[in-house]
Structure formats: C-alpha cells, structure tokens
Amino acid sequence: MKNMTTQPLKGFRDFLPEQALKRQWLKDRMIEVFESWGYDPVETPTLEPLSIFEGQIGDDEKLFYKFKDAGKRDVALRYDQSVPIARFMAENKEKVGLPFRRYQIQPVFRAEKPQKGRYREFIQCDADIFGVASVLADAEVIAVGLDIYRKLGFKNAKVLVNDRALLKGFPYEAVSAIDKLKKIGEQGALDEMVSRGISKSDATMYLDKIRSLKPNENINFILDYLSKQGFDKSWYKFDPTIARSFSYSSGPIWEIVITDLESGSVLGGERFDGLVESISGKKIEATGFGLGFDRTLEAAETLGLIPDLKTKAQVLVTIFDENLVNNSAGISSTLRDFGLNVEMYPNPTDKLSKQIKYAISKGIKWVVICGPDEISQSKITVKNLVLNEQVQCEINTSKSILFK
C-alpha cells in the first residue's frame, strides 16, 4: 500500500451529502426557471478539441487545461460553455432548428490559482438563444437570468447593462482596462492602458468617451422590457463601464451583481453573433449568459436562502429484532409505494434506542416501529421525532399521517 495523499487536487472538491443536497436543490430551482421560459437542456462533452477554444477567449489561454490524448490529439477540458455550444450549433443546427433556446448546467475547468469561491472545476449554468438577431432575444435572456435570482429570493440582485456598440473603435486593451474601472479607478485604468501600449492621449480619450456615454436604443429596449417583466427599477441599470473582455463579445453585454454582498459578478452575458462563424464558417446569431453556480450558491447561503437539507429520507423503518427483518422490509416497501422516501435501518442487531438516535442524527422526521405487540394487532407504531409524539395505526392509515 502506497502512502498516498487522499486530498483532492488543488481547486477541486469533494461534496458531502449535506452540501451535495444543497447543490441539487439550487440546480432544481434553476431548472424550474429555465423550463418556465421554455428552455430545454443540452449537454456537450467534457473534452473538446483544443483548436475550438484557441483565439476565442481573449487574454488568458494559459488557464486552459490542455494536453495530448492517447491518440496524440490536442485536447482541452471544457473552459466555458459558449464556445462548445457554438461548435454544437454548427454541428447540429439542422437537427435542432432555429430559433433555438437551450440551457446547460455542466462543470467547466480553469487552471487558475484557487481561492475562496474560486475553483478549478466549477459549475456554470448557461442559457442562450440562437438564430435571433433582434434585441428582443437579448432582453429575454437577461430577464431569464434575473428571474432566477428573483425566484431564489434575492432582494438585491441587479443587472448592469451596456452595449459593445458603444465601445466601437476601442482596442481590446482599452476594453479590458475599462472592464476593471470600478476596481482600479480611473488612474488605474489609464495606467493599465498605457502599460499595454496605448498612448496616453488615446487612453484619456477612451476614458472621456466612457464617461459621456448614454444608453442607446438596444439598452433602452432591454431596460424597458425588464420593467414590463415586473422587475423593480433597483434590479437593472445602464452601466457604461461593463465591458466584458471575451474576444467574442458583441452587441449587448451585461453582468448581474448581488449588491448587498461584496463579491464580484455572479452572472455574465453577451451577444456573440460571430462566434459560431469563427469556429465553423456558418453564421448563426447568438446571445446568452453564463451563470456562476458556485458563487450563486455561496451568496444564497450567506443570505439564508437555502433550506437545511440533511437527508431526503422521510421515514426510518426500525428493525425490532433479527427475526422481524422481513416484516420491516415489507413495511418499508409498502411505505415506498405510498411515495415516501423510506430508509430501513441497515443493521438488524442494533438496539431500538440506537436506531432512533441514528434517525435523529440523520435528520429523519419519522420512525416506524413494529414489534410483537403491533403484529398481534396488525398495526404499526408511527413516531414523529420532531414533536416526540407517536400513534399506533394500521399501515394504510399511516399514509395520511406520514405525509404531514
């Protein structure tokens, strides 16, 4: 036996049942919203040809998890979901038809230096609309993202909207520096542009231009649409400093921030009409967002929006003694047929008190006990561990009790 470490790799995580259940809960809520807007799921491979990502992401292609596979192919782990879905659309356009809406919840991989809330494998939830050039598509997909936060119970989510068209003529270095404006300030943005090879006068000119920007027609349409979807004014805003540094961004761009927390954005989106074409030569309009699942989970947890879920089991059927294992198994089966989540205690020799303690520690609400007394009367004992109350009843009538 080798003396090997059992820690996960840097930036990768194990999830215990309690955390995994919270993640599942959040995922289910998001899916409900996506489906309520008519979006259907798709999945793409974990591994893609390296070539589809190259040249699309912008600055930091060092963060790709890339390697040669056993067939000497250059491959990369899914870095984001926009690029793979663009490949997917080029490949499957005729099968899915246009316009096409989809959502996708899958892990992505980035070889960053991890910190709290920053991981090398994290889940991204994407939603996009393909084949629609109208700003209506941008407005809708923004509303879908915002709706997720509304349905989750956030009170202070806000989408910051801009349009890349307003930044027309800005070199990539300027866009990237302006994107950081809030964090590094005007002087910082100026310095950054100059250090990246922009002349001082040009840098100043870009900054002045940003300051004087007014919302264009697209942005006004989007903000108006959000208002008509019932979002309060505090939920959306024009923000000329939102720039998004992905090379493929074009048209409307937006980010969602949780204003009562000091974390960065939890969602980022843009129109990316040119992406499918740059990969495949086929032109398909596209707009959509990537939502940070882990960051959203953390924010929701901080704000107490996630219910405590220790277990999905609702009932523990105890085993009175070894001779009555089959009796307990039969009760468990019947209760499952009622539609309950039922766990039968796994070790037949443990004492009843231990079995009940087990149910408490697991957070199971109900315990069923059936010994000789119950059997002689054709009944079972149903005990509520939260209220510390128990009744004897026939198994068929237990159904109405256990569902309370």
Place this chain on the structure above:
RNA sequence: GUGGUCUUAGCUCAAUUGGUUAGAGCGCCAACCUGUGGAGUUGGAGGUUAUGGGUUCAAUUCCCAUAGACCACCCCA
C-alpha cells in the same frame, strides 16, 4: 503564473525560549437501560503533529522540498 500567511484527533483549538508517554471541549463507541431520544453518570477508542528529507543529544516548535487551504496581485464565474 507572482508574492504572502497557514496545516496538530471527525470538528474547534492548546502544548512555556527546541526538552519525559502531544492535551481539552464537542462529537464518536460502550455500559447503566433485554420496546423508544438529543440529557446524566462511568468507562473507552481515536494522532507517524499534512507528506518527505535535513539540522540537533533532543523537533509540533528551526531549515528545505512537496501537497493542500486561505489572502493580495492576475483574471474571472
């Protein structure tokens, strides 16, 4: 990727300038209690002090490397 702080039992933390068998609380297991609870009492298990080297008569403590966590850059979700 650069710089910094950190890692002791399942969890939260102790251990005097390097000095006997590394402690405590909580948790866990067992008995009291052969048909029922988180309490109580008593007892018990659990550590190669992250891993591997080095210095020293002696290392949890000092040095180096590796792994991981966190923080600031960087970047972003």
